Amino acid sequence: MLSYLLLTLALLSSAAYYLGRNRAFAVANGHIRNLHSLPGFYGSYTALWCGLPALLVLALWVALQPSLITDLVVAGLPPELHDLPADRLNLVVNDIKNLVNGNIVSSAPNPAILEAANHYRNLRVIGNSALWVVIVSLALAGLAYSWNAISPTLRARNRVEQIVTLFLILSSTLAIFTTVGIVLSVLFESILFFQHVPITEFLFGLQWSPQTALRADQVGSSGAFGAIPLFSGTLLISGIAMLVAVPIGLMSALYLSEYATPRFRAIAKPALEILAGIPTVVYGFFAALTVAPLIRQIGTAMGLQVASESALAAGLVMGVMIIPFVSSLSDDVINAVPQSMRDGSYALGATKSETIKRVLLPAALPGIVGSILLAVSRAIGETMIVVMAAGLSANLTGNPLAAVTTVTVQIVTLLTGDQEFDSPKTLAAFALGLVLFTITLILNIIALRVVRKYREQYE
Amino acid sequence: MSKPNATAVPTASRDIKTIVNATLKRRHAAERRFRWYGLLAISLGLIFVLLMFGNIIGKGYPAFWQSYIQLPIKFDAAILDPEGNRDPHAIENADYAALVRTGLRALFPNVEGRVELRALYALSSSDAPLELRQQVMAHPTLIGTEQEIWLLASATVDTFVKGNIDRQAEEDHRPIKDNQIGWIDQLQATGKLKQRFNTILFTSGDSREPEQAGIRGALMGSFYTLLVTFLLSFPVGVATAVYLEEFAPKNRWTDLIEVNINNLAAVPSIVFGLLGLAVFINFFGLPRSAPLVGGLVLSLMTLPVIIIAGRAALTSVPPSIREAALGMGASKLQMVGHHVLPLAMPGMLTGSIIGMARALGESAPLLMIGMVAFIVDVPKSFLDPSTVLPVQIYLWSDLPERAFVERTSAAIMVLLAFMILMNGLAIILRKRFERRW
Numbered sequence: 001m002l003s004y005l006l007l008t009l010a011l012l013s014s015a016a017y018y019l020g021r022n023r024a025f026a027v028a029n030g031h032i033r034n035l036h037s038l039p040g041f042y043g044s045y046t047a048l049w050c051g052l053p054a055l056l057v058l059a060l061w062v063a064l065q066p067s068l069i070t071d072l073v074v075a076g077l078p079p080e081l082h083d084l085p086a087d088r089l090n091l092v093v094n095d096i097k098n099l100v101n102g103n104i105v106s107s108a109p110n111p112a113i114l115e116a117a118n119h120y121r122n123l124r125v126i127g128n129s130a131l132w133v134v135i136v137s138l139a140l141a142g143l144a145y146s147w148n149a150i151s152p153t154l155r156a157r158n159r160v161e162q163i164v165t166l167f168l169i170l171s172s173t174l175a176i177f178t179t180v181g182i183v184l185s186v187l188f189e190s191i192l193f194f195q196h197v198p199i200t201e202f203l204f205g206l207q208w209s210p211q212t213a214l215r216a217d218q219v220g221s222s223g224a225f226g227a228i229p230l231f232s233g234t235l236l237i238s239g240i241a242m243l244v245a246v247p248i249g250l251m252s253a254l255y256l257s258e259y260a261t262p263r264f265r266a267i268a269k270p271a272l273e274i275l276a277g278i279p280t281v282v283y284g285f286f287a288a289l290t291v292a293p294l295i296r297q298i299g300t301a302m303g304l305q306v307a308s309e310s311a312l313a314a315g316l317v318m319g320v321m322i323i324p325f326v327s328s329l330s331d332d333v334i335n336a337v338p339q340s341m342r343d344g345s346y347a348l349g350a351t352k353s354e355t356i357k358r359v360l361l362p363a364a365l366p367g368i369v370g371s372i373l374l375a376v377s378r379a380i381g382e383t384m385i386v387v388m389a390a391g392l393s394a395n396l397t398g399n400p401l402a403a404v405t406t407v408t409v410q411i412v413t414l415l416t417g418d419q420e421f422d423s424p425k426t427l428a429a430f431a432l433g434l435v436l437f438t439i440t441l442i443l444n445i446i447a448l449r450v451v452r453k454y455r456e457q458y459e
Numbered sequence: 460m461s462k463p464n465a466t467a468v469p470t471a472s473r474d475i476k477t478i479v480n481a482t483l484k485r486r487h488a489a490e491r492r493f494r495w496y497g498l499l500a501i502s503l504g505l506i507f508v509l510l511m512f513g514n515i516i517g518k519g520y521p522a523f524w525q526s527y528i529q530l531p532i533k534f535d536a537a538i539l540d541p542e543g544n545r546d547p548h549a550i551e552n553a554d555y556a557a558l559v560r561t562g563l564r565a566l567f568p569n570v571e572g573r574v575e576l577r578a579l580y581a582l583s584s585s586d587a588p589l590e591l592r593q594q595v596m597a598h599p600t601l602i603g604t605e606q607e608i609w610l611l612a613s614a615t616v617d618t619f620v621k622g623n624i625d626r627q628a629e630e631d632h633r634p635i636k637d638n639q640i641g642w643i644d645q646l647q648a649t650g651k652l653k654q655r656f657n658t659i660l661f662t663s664g665d666s667r668e669p670e671q672a673g674i675r676g677a678l679m680g681s682f683y684t685l686l687v688t689f690l691l692s693f694p695v696g697v698a699t700a701v702y703l704e705e706f707a708p709k710n711r712w713t714d715l716i717e718v719n720i721n722n723l724a725a726v727p728s729i730v731f732g733l734l735g736l737a738v739f740i741n742f743f744g745l746p747r748s749a750p751l752v753g754g755l756v757l758s759l760m761t762l763p764v765i766i767i768a769g770r771a772a773l774t775s776v777p778p779s780i781r782e783a784a785l786g787m788g789a790s791k792l793q794m795v796g797h798h799v800l801p802l803a804m805p806g807m808l809t810g811s812i813i814g815m816a817r818a819l820g821e822s823a824p825l826l827m828i829g830m831v832a833f834i835v836d837v838p839k840s841f842l843d844p845s846t847v848l849p850v851q852i853y854l855w856s857d858l859p860e861r862a863f864v865e866r867t868s869a870a871i872m873v874l875l876a877f878m879i880l881m882n883g884l885a886i887i888l889r890k891r892f893e894r895r896w
Contacts, residue, residue: 066744161792168706171698175719175766178759182730185737248500255497272504277878278511279820281849282871285856286511289864320507327504349479351486353493374725381727383823384849388856408729408823415736415827433733437726444725 001128002062009058009139013051016143020046023150037157045156048163049146054139061131069123070097076119078112096120186437189430196424197225202431204228208394208405210414210425225428227435229394233404237315237386238379240400244319245379246372249326254356256327257334269331276324284388287317292389299401307403309391315400318385325375333367333454334360366454373447377440383408407432515875519868521621525657525670526612528583528646530562532591533605539595540602550595550602555588559610566651567642578639584611586659586671611659612652614669614862616643620652623861660869664835665851669862672855674870676837680750680830680845681819683838687754688818692761693811697800699762700769700807705795724763731760732827740828747829748844756824761814768810772803805892809885816881820874822849848874 021043028034035042070093074082081092092113099117150156194202205226252272256265292313299306306312337360345355361368391403392413414429536543539553563579564570570579587610594608595601618624619635620643630637646652664676699720707713735756739745745752776799784794825831830846831854838845846854848870855867 063743157790161790164792165706168698168702171695172702172707172713172716174695175699175716175723175762178723178734178762179719181738182726182734185734186730189737248503251497251500252504255494255501259494259497268501268505271508272501274508275504277816277820277882279822279849279874279878281820281822281852281856282511282515282875285852285867285871286514288856290514320504323504351490353490354486356493377725377727381729383727383729383826384853387823387826388853408727411729411733412823412826415733416829416831430733430737433730437730440725440727440730441722444722448721 005058005132005135009051009054009135012136012139012143013047016050016146017043017047019143019147020044020150023147024156027150028152034152036153036155041156041160042150042154044160045154046143046146046150048160049142050139051142052163053142054135057138058131058135061134065124065127065131069120069127072123073116073120077116081112081116100124182437186430186434189427190434193424193427193431196427201225202227202428206396208410210410210428223424225424227407227432229396230405230407230410230432232396232398233311233390233394234380234406234408236311236398236400236404237318237390237406238376240312240315241319241322241379242372242376244316245322245326245375248319249323249375250330250368252323253327253330253334254360257331258352258356258360272327273324275321276328278321280321280382280384281388283317283321284384284386287313287385287389291317295401304401306401307391309389309403310401311390311404312400314386314389317389318379318382321382321385322375322379325378326371329371329374329451330364330368333364333371333451336367336454337363364454366450370447370450370454373443373450377443377447380443381408381436381440383412387412407436411436515868515871518865519870519872522660522862522865522869523657524621524654525659526617526620527609527653527655528612528616529607529609529651529653530559530583531565531605532558532562532608532610533565534558534595534601534603535561536603545599545602547596550599551592553592553595555591555595558591559583559587562608562610566646570638575638578636579642581613582616582639582642584613584670585668586611609653609655611670614860615639616652617670618861618865619643620647620654621865623865660866664837665833665846665854666835667833669858669860669866672863672866674848674851674873676834677846677848677851677870678873679838680753681847683750683841683845684753684757684825684847685815685819687751687841688757688761689811689815691754692758692765692814695758696762696765696811697769697807699766700773701795701800703766704770704773705799706791720763720766723759724767727823728760728821729823729827731756732824734759735824735828746842746844748832748834748846749842750838750845750847751841752828753825753830753847754841756828757818757821760821760824761811761818764814764817765807765811768813769803769807772806772810773799775806776802802894805888809889812881812885812888816878816885819877819881820849822847822853825850826853848877 021039023046024035024039024042025032028039032039073096074089074093077092081089084092095113096117097120099113100120202225205224206228207224207226208229209224252268256269260268288309292308292310295310295313295316296306296308299310341359341363342355345359350358386406386409390406390409392405392409393403394405394410395402397404411429411432414425414432535558538557539550540546542549560580563583564576567579570576590610591608612620615624615634616639619640624633624635626640635643643652659671660673661678662675663671663673666672699716703713703716707716735752739752739755740747745755780798780802781794784798785791789797825847829844830850832844832846833854834844834846836843852867852870852874855863855870
């Protein structure tokens with residue numbers, strides 16, 4: 001229904017464009033030079049008047065109608081239903097909505113609910129027809145007004161350009177709204193969470209078992225929300241990943257920029273960058289089904305105890321995923337070191353590797369550190385590999401062969417599936433999200449600043 | 460040495476020469492070693508790429524074939540149409556499983572006893588009766604005839620035929636029993652069991668039975684999600700890039716916007732999922748698991764990529780174009796709209812396609828907004844519950860059946876094919892339309 005309305009609106013607007021343009025020709029007596037703007041602008045002016053107000057009202061209407069109808073239906077319920085406590089009332093409303101949409105209902109519908117469903121349906125039909133009437137008449141009114149307003153002196157171009165500029169400005173603020181949205185959404189839920197669990201216990205507690213039991217006398221009914229095991233697990237896996245990614249990535253970047261022939265570089269560089277383009281589920285699948293069993297086999301052959309979801313498997317594969325980040329970022333940094341510094345070193349008789357180790361690396365160090373920090377923030381926030389290949393049990397251990405869990409894994413497990421929205425269990429996920437967001441944000445800011453400062457140094 | 464004496468210089472230089480010569484061998488060895496480390500690092504990376512692709516393709520390509528069994532099916536009028544009036548309702552609800560059972564028994568008339576018979580019936584998939592029903596509903600003239608029909612074999616048979624169940628293993632340790640192996644051998648010997656191209660993988664939605672599970676639902680879900688992502692992020696991304704590059708004054712506000720964009724590009728994707736859950740689902744009340752919400756979340760993630768690529772494309776347009784347009788009396792918006800934007804468009808499209816490819820492979824934020832549900836139906840609109848290809852891969856990778864491992868790998872191959880296609884398109888676009896000024 002909505003799509004038909006949008007289609008109608010689009011058709012009306014394009015009709016408005018032609019009407020407006022023709023009108024402009026008409027008022028100019030066929031001489032365009034009499035007009036303030038080009039005729040197309042008069043067309044756009046009419047089309048905007050026709051489409052934009054109607055579209056805004058439509059958006060508002062669609063956003064408000066369901067809750068308005070629900071309120072009306074609830075107000076019309078018989079008192080014995082109307083006076084139920086809020087959560088029971090919610091169930092009743094859900095039943096009514098399910099009846100209206102023809103879904104399966106949780107209980108046998110009683111006559112009052114059936115009647116309410118009918119009421120709902122009627123209101124919805126009325127609302128939808130009213131929407132059509134209002135939108136179409138608004139569009140026509142806008143068309144008529146602007147068509148009438150067209151005169152040779154109307155500054156149509158300026159008006160249209162104002163609206164376009166407004167659209168540009170609004171678009172560019174979306175980035176800010178997104179950040180604000182992220183901060184607010186994780187912050188509010190986290191504050192709710194910290195009302196259940198004190199913030200010190202969350203940040204410094206050593207015990208993590210978020211399963212709150214249904215009955216008070218069950219084992220482990222309390223639920224513990226000490227996040228240290230998650231932080232240590234995240235650090236362990238990211239640490240392993242960096243042990244893989246930094247040497248390999250850095251050496252690849254050095255080789256490609258200092259030793260490789262242009263032809264080799266032209267082939268090897270994009271081939272390495274394939275690693276960055278592979279979706280992380282693919283890495284996760286490979287880690288869980290190939291690497292982890294392999295490590296377990298090797299470990300047991302050597303007489304070691306290896307968990308089937310070892311931190312080592314997830315860390316190794318994550319490290320491989322990060323190689324292209326380290327290598328392409330450090331490649332930029334290494335290329336930014338001026339050639340004169342290399343030449344000076346060669347002139348003193350240093351070999352290539354000595355130049356790299358004694359001149360290039362010290363000069364590029366801040367930039368390399370920055371790129372490593374970016375890679376660390378990427379590793380901490382990586383989700384799919386650890387969800388698929390790391391464990392769920394929160395062990396506080398530094399043993400890479402044991403199973404550990406990470407912040408992202410816990411967010412996913414706490415929030416997937418059905419859940420009530422205000423239990424500490426789900427709120428904990430948002431608190432973890434807040435920690436994750438804060439840490440990665442700090443890392444990114446530091447890294448970006450270091451890299452930028454360093455780049456300026458040689459420019 | 461405040462006063463260097465004339466004769467000491469050559470001896471000192473001879474000394475240095477000997478010192479240098481003495482260490483030269485060691486230094487050159489270090490040089491060679493360093494070079495080897497570099498080559499080793501690159502080859503490790505490349506070997507990993509090859510290993511992973513080889514492993515996945517090796518596991519996944521058998522999934523494109525599927526075992527079928529040819530059964531003599533007697534479309535018995537007494538079962539299908541007992542009243543004899545060709546009532547479609549009666550035909551639809553007839554016992555098609557009985558037809559399959561009779562067909563299997565006709566092939567192996569010697570099998571007797573409940574346990575044996577059940578093992579025999581387990582050879583064919585539970586999809587076979589549905590397939591028969593479809594055929595009969597489409598051609599009612601089949602009723603009363605007898606036809607040789609290829610029907611889907613069960614996943615266990617398929618896994619066995621593909622050699623993924625060890626024949627030598629003890630009977631209790633494998634999902635397929637000795638008598639079943641005997642029947643399969645017999646069927647293969649008579650040519651009644653064949654591998655055919657697996658169309659089900661591409662035409663049906665998810666299923667708990669591996670032989671009936673397909674990726675069509677996930678593909679359509681990905682399509683709708685990406686469509687929403689593109690429709691939202693491309694116009695807004697281009698508008699932002701144009702504003703920041705062409706119109707924005709240099710002040711604190713635009714600095715703030717820029718810092719924000721750069722930071723958003725590095726925020727972990729799962730945090731966007733939290734945003735989607737808290738804002739779109741809980742605050743705005745949009746439905747869970749819907750491609751619309753998925754598209755909204757992914758477009759917020761893709762925006763920074765498009766904006767950054769768009770700005771790079773805009774800066775590469777030389778200022779002389781702008782000056783010429785302004786000199787001819789164009790307004791600033793006309794200058795951008797008629798001249799700068801068309802010239803920058805290939806670069807912007809390239810960036811957007813790369814961003815879309817990344818969005819296609821993204822799964823973590825979609826887990827948060829409920830696109831992980833088990834959904835059998837193929838979604839038909841932006842609001843139908845659905846899943847996307849990477850999440851389907853995640854869901855299947857959790858299932859223990861060997862046949863699902865195969866299908867997961869096949870789904871990964873399809874996903875990678877799409878990624879390669881999109882990135883290839885971006886490269887072609889760049890090669891064909893990029894202008895060097």
